[in-house]
Amino acid sequence: MPQTAANTASAIPSVDRLLRADAAVELTERFGRAAVLDAVRTVLASLRRQLADQDAPDAPDTSEAAILARTGKVLDALMAPSLKPVFNLTGTVLHTNLGRAPLPEEAIAAMAAAAGASNVEYDLAKGRRGDRDDHLEDWIKRLTGAEAATVVNNNAAAVLLLLNSLARRKEVIVSRGELIEIGGAFRIPDIMSRAGCRLREVGTTNRTHPKDFAEAIEARTALLMKVHASNYAIEGFTAAVPEKTLAALAHEHDLPFVVDLGAGMLVDMERFGLPHEPTPAESIADGADLVTFSGDKLLGGPQCGIIVGRKDLVDRIKKNPMKRAMRVDKVTIAALEAVLRLYADPDRLVERLPTLRLLARDPVDIEAMARRLQPELARRLGEAVVVNVTPCQSQIGSGSLPVNRLASSALVLRPVTKVKTKSKTGGAALRRLVEAFRSLPTPVIGRVHDDALLFDLRCLENEAGFIAQLDGIAAS
Numbered sequence: 001m002p003q004t005a006a007n008t009a010s011a012i013p014s015v016d017r018l019l020r021a022d023a024a025v026e027l028t029e030r031f032g033r034a035a036v037l038d039a040v041r042t043v044l045a046s047l048r049r050q051l052a053d054q055d056a057p058d059a060p061d062t063s064e065a066a067i068l069a070r071t072g073k074v075l076d077a078l079m080a081p082s083l084k085p086v087f088n089l090t091g092t093v094l095h096t097n098l099g100r101a102p103l104p105e106e107a108i109a110a111m112a113a114a115a116g117a118s119n120v121e122y123d124l125a126k127g128r129r130g131d132r133d134d135h136l137e138d139w140i141k142r143l144t145g146a147e148a149a150t151v152v153n154n155n156a157a158a159v160l161l162l163l164n165s166l167a168r169r170k171e172v173i174v175s176r177g178e179l180i181e182i183g184g185a186f187r188i189p190d191i192m193s194r195a196g197c198r199l200r201e202v203g204t205t206n207r208t209h210p211k212d213f214a215e216a217i218e219a220r221t222a223l224l225m226k227v228h229a230s231n232y233a234i235e236g237f238t239a240a241v242p243e244k245t246l247a248a249l250a251h252e253h254d255l256p257f258v259v260d261l262g263a264g265m266l267v268d269m270e271r272f273g274l275p276h277e278p279t280p281a282e283s284i285a286d287g288a289d290l291v292t293f294s295g296d297k298l299l300g301g302p303q304c305g306i307i308v309g310r311k312d313l314v315d316r317i318k319k320n321p322m323k324r325a326m327r328v329d330k331v332t333i334a335a336l337e338a339v340l341r342l343y344a345d346p347d348r349l350v351e352r353l354p355t356l357r358l359l360a361r362d363p364v365d366i367e368a369m370a371r372r373l374q375p376e377l378a379r380r381l382g383e384a385v386v387v388n389v390t391p392c393q394s395q396i397g398s399g400s401l402p403v404n405r406l407a408s409s410a411l412v413l414r415p416v417t418k419v420k421t422k423s424k425t426g427g428a429a430l431r432r433l434v435e436a437f438r439s440l441p442t443p444v445i446g447r448v449h450d451d452a453l454l455f456d457l458r459c460l461e462n463e464a465g466f467i468a469q470l471d472g473i474a475a476s
């Protein structure tokens with residue numbers, strides 16, 4: 001194409017001239033001079049590349065207005081938060097990729113209040129240095145019946161720290177059926193070796209007996225360990241050694257018995273019509289010397305790992321220099337304290353703790369919501385997509401209660417295809433639909449099943465907010 005003055009490099013306005021333009025002044029007010037300058041330079045560099053490209057079909061617009069419009073877009077993209085709220089309509093309540101437990105208002109308020117200077121490690125009564133566990137320990141002891149407690153970054157850290165503190169250069173005996181992998185590369189054997197311990201596996205995949213443990217105990221043994229096989233279940237011809245038996249056997253040999261519980265719900269879930277999940281209090285009552293569990297699984301709090309049990313053992317763990325590398329920050333402590341306080345009133349827990357409220361939600365209410373939303377979505381998506389309501393099964397997620405499913409309802413969004421068989425165009429239409437929902441200001445994440453996009457509504461509480469942004473879908 002012929003080169004004109006408007007599309008040669010010499011036609012590009014100077015940086016100084018661009019920065020003096022009204023549009024640039026507005027951008028500077030919003031984003032600051034340094035960021036605007038940087039963005040202008042990025043846009044100009046890209047323009048020069050475009051102009052130099054002989055094969056480009058169209059010459060780029062080098063007007064001041066066009067350059068500043070592009071600069072605005074660059075800055076909007078740069079300054080948009082990367083971490084955003086989403087609608088989790090995947091049907092997995094505790095979705096690790098979507099942040100696990102949604103926090104209660106009380107915790108959010110406590111996090112904001114603690115964000116400035118706070119007495120995280122300062123004893124206000126005595127006017128001297130305090131211990132950050134002090135804010136939490138009494139609550140945790142109360143809710144688990146344990147003698148002592150400490151909190152670290154997550155449960156993986158809790159397990160690593162426990163093993164390193166109590167079993168370094170020694171052996172830990174675990175049943176073969178419990179050598180689990182949790183999503184995100186947490187594998188019991190790997191954690192063991194990183195903690196400096198030797199894993200001694202006993203029994204078989206499906207059956208382990210007390211004598212398997214008894215025969216493995218020797219001078220090098222540091223601990224007997226039980227790992228809650230949270231994300232899978234072995235069915236059929238199985239045998240596992242009960243906690244009580246393992247605790248008694250460990251104590252006969254003067255060894256600690258420790259349990260990695262994983263989810264660690266603090267109250268009996270059956271109370272809320274949900275399947276039973278072992279609690280730390282049960283393990284402690286069964287004789288466990290230490291129990292580890294997550295803060296952001298069924299407990300419904302912030303990401304953290306909690307270690308409870310015998311005071312002498314917790315003291316040893318707290319003295320390990322690794323504890324310092326795994327400590328939780330003040331904002332996490334604030335959130336966890338607020339969540340634990342909610343447990344003091346179990347009668348209202350199901351209303352106040354989002355995780356439990358979502359898990360215990362009445363399927364009838366979910367279906368009613370699906371029926372309300374179906375016409376809203378159908379109207380906006382037009383004839384290209386058929387929207388139906390279907391019963392479905394939610395899962396708890398994060399490895400909790402893997403075999404239990406909760407009755408729920410979903411909206412099924414199915415792009416209309418002319419051909420009955422699964423065509424390529426049908427697949428592309430579905431992909432575009434998934435992407436359109438993912439691109440909304442508050443992205444909507446569903447799951448694709450059987451050539452349709454499913455929105456399990458169990459976790460949708462902000463129905464008005466969901467509807468409010470749907471016009472954005474029709475426009476896309």
Ligand SMILES: *Cc1c(COP(=O)(O)O)cnc(C)c1O
Nearest residue numbers: 154155156230261262263294399
């Ligand atoms: C989830 C889980 C872990 C890891 O906990 P995080 O809090 O995700 O670090 C460890 N052990 C078991 C049994 C688990 O279920």
